[in-house]
Amino acid sequence: MIRLDDVAVSRGGQPILRGVNATLEPGLVHAVIGPNGAGKTTLLRALFGDLPLSAGGIEMAGRRMGPGRLGSPFRKAWRDALAYMPQDSSADLAMTVLEVVVLGRLGRLQFHVDDETLQAAMARLDAADIAHLADREIGSLSGGQRQMAMFAQVLMRDPLALLLDEPVSALDLKHQIALLDVVRGETRATERVTVVVLHDLNLACRYADNLLVVADGTLRASGPPRSLVTPDLIGSVYGVEVEVLHDSRGSPVVQPMGRAAASAASRRQMAAQ
Numbered sequence: 001m002i003r004l005d006d007v008a009v010s011r012g013g014q015p016i017l018r019g020v021n022a023t024l025e026p027g028l029v030h031a032v033i034g035p036n037g038a039g040k041t042t043l044l045r046a047l048f049g050d051l052p053l054s055a056g057g058i059e060m061a062g063r064r065m066g067p068g069r070l071g072s073p074f075r076k077a078w079r080d081a082l083a084y085m086p087q088d089s090s091a092d093l094a095m096t097v098l099e100v101v102v103l104g105r106l107g108r109l110q111f112h113v114d115d116e117t118l119q120a121a122m123a124r125l126d127a128a129d130i131a132h133l134a135d136r137e138i139g140s141l142s143g144g145q146r147q148m149a150m151f152a153q154v155l156m157r158d159p160l161a162l163l164l165d166e167p168v169s170a171l172d173l174k175h176q177i178a179l180l181d182v183v184r185g186e187t188r189a190t191e192r193v194t195v196v197v198l199h200d201l202n203l204a205c206r207y208a209d210n211l212l213v214v215a216d217g218t219l220r221a222s223g224p225p226r227s228l229v230t231p232d233l234i235g236s237v238y239g240v241e242v243e244v245l246h247d248s249r250g251s252p253v254v255q256p257m258g259r260a261a262a263s264a265a266s267r268r269q270m271a272a273q
């Protein structure tokens with residue numbers, strides 16, 4: 001479990017996140033949604049120990065990270081428990097896909113890649129549907145193929161928690177589903193905490209057990225998609241009019257209807273005038 005307690009983060013001297021309280025249960029997929037610039041990546045990087053907290057704390061596996069400079073032994077131990085896939089995993093390296101995936105075990109490697117590691121890397125590539133690309137140079141892949149390879153790499157770390165920042169942004173429909181199926185399956189099987197930033201609200205509703213709605217640097221709402229996702233919440237967070245339908249499994253489906261001309265409150269005010 002990961003617990004966030006009144007977390008605040010500043011960047012460039014500006015407060016970006018404030019008052020974030022959440023409990024992230026293991027074995028569940030937690031999807032972070034919210035508009036551009038809301039603070040989603042900042043939240044993920046704070047969880048990874050990549051950005052210092054300006055207030056509050058994060059507890060994970062008996063450790064507590066508080067405000068202040070992150071001392072390097074603490075930071076290393078904290079990050080060793082996690083696997084983080086950043087938004088842009090640009091990889092212009094002269095390395096093959098297989099070598100990049102094997103790097104996920106860095107720290108355990110001692111200048112020798114044993115057969116077990118190679119087999120594990122191949123299994124990860126297979127699960128990501130890119131085993132046939134193992135010997136290609138990573139820089140020669142398409143954006144989507146590279147995203148799948150970086151995903152295979154983070155899984156090799158066998159982490160306590162998986163932090164994925166827009167992992168499907170470059171993927172076609174089939175590979176979005178394939179990657180998120182693996183994410184959900186691994187999360188359940190390993191009882192780890194998964195936090196994934198997604199812009200596609202319908203994928204978030206379909207795959208997340210818990211949604212974290214970030215807006216203007218605060219956690220506006222959180223909970224299971226079915227009870228959380230309403231036209232009012234999505235409309236007010238994104239500034240659009242939406243209809244919320246439900247698919248045959250009961251997952252919410254968000255249908256944009258147009259930009260919100262005015263809030264309900266201002267419409268009532270205008271009607272009263």
Ligand SMILES: Nc1ncnc2c1ncn2[C@@H]1O[C@H](COP(=O)(O)OP(=O)(O)OP(=O)(O)O)[C@@H](O)[C@H]1O
Binds near residue numbers: 013014038043
């Ligand atoms: N180094 C920085 N210095 C100052 N402000 C920053 C810095 N990096 C990011 N920000 C600001 O912090 C805010 C949150 O950024 P963040 O990347 O967390 O948003 P996001 O929700 O992930 O957005 P997106 O959906 O566009 O990726 C933005 O207003 C951004 O401009």
